[in-house]
Amino acid sequence: MTNLERPELEPMLEPAPAALTIKEDVVGTGVEAPVGGTVKVHYLGVDYETGEEFDSSWGRGEPIEFPLDRLIRGWQEGIPGMKVGGRRTLICPPVYAYGEAGGGHRLSGRTLVFVIDLLGVR
Numbered sequence: 001m002t003n004l005e006r007p008e009l010e011p012m013l014e015p016a017p018a019a020l021t022i023k024e025d026v027v028g029t030g031v032e033a034p035v036g037g038t039v040k041v042h043y044l045g046v047d048y049e050t051g052e053e054f055d056s057s058w059g060r061g062e063p064i065e066f067p068l069d070r071l072i073r074g075w076q077e078g079i080p081g082m083k084v085g086g087r088r089t090l091i092c093p094p095v096y097a098y099g100e101a102g103g104g105h106r107l108s109g110r111t112l113v114f115v116i117d118l119l120g121v122r
Contacts (some may be wrong), residue, residue: 004026004042004087004117006042006044006056006058007025007044007058007087007115007117009044009046009051009113009115011051012048012049012051012113016048016049016091016093016111017091017093017111018093019093020073020074020077020078020090020091020092020093020096021089021090021091022078022088022089022090023088023089023090023091024086024088025086025087025088025089025115026085026086026087027083027086028082028083028084028085028086028087028118029083029084029085030083030084030085030086030118031083031084031120031121032080032081032082032083032084032121033068033079033080033081033082033083033084033118033121034080034121035068035076035080036067036068036069037067037068037080037121037122038065038066038067038068038121038122039065039066039068039079039118039120039121040063040064040065040118040119040120040121041057041063041064041065041066041116041117041118041119042057042058042063042116042117042119043055043056043057043058043064043114043115043116043117044056044057044058044114044115045112045113045114046112046113047107047110047111047112047113048091048110048111048112048113049110049111054107054112063117063119065120068080072092072096072097072098073092073095073096073097074090074092074096074097074112074114075090075092075114075116077096078090078092078096078116079116079118082116082118083118084118084119084120084121085118086117086118087115087116087117087118088115088116088118089113089114089115089116090113090114090116091111091112091113092111092112092113092114093111094108094109094110094111097110097111097112098110098112
């Protein structure tokens with residue numbers, strides 16, 4: 001487990017990146033997340049341009065567990081190699097998130113920012 005607090009994000013001032021951007025905020029010391037593994041995380045998701053929060057396990061008051069292969073491409077590529085106890089910020093352009101505009105998801109066409117605290121892997 002980690003004792004990181006709910007993240008606060010500063011507004012993004014630069015144009016949104018075209019590629020997946022991974023920022024190591026806190027390097028964990030625990031087990032490394034494998035490709036295709038199941039991860040237990042606390043996370044915050046915001047829209048890159050507006051800064052509007054669209055989802056957060058912090059807001060629900062409890063972490064959540066996901067198999068990586070069922071998540072967006074940005075998480076599938078951005079979490080493996082991360083160690084338990086760490087925090088990463090992933091900036092996911094549409095191709096790494098919910099696809100281009102008109103893709104059928106309310107967040108299609110949006111660049112998304114996720115702050116992810118890795119609490120466990122299996």
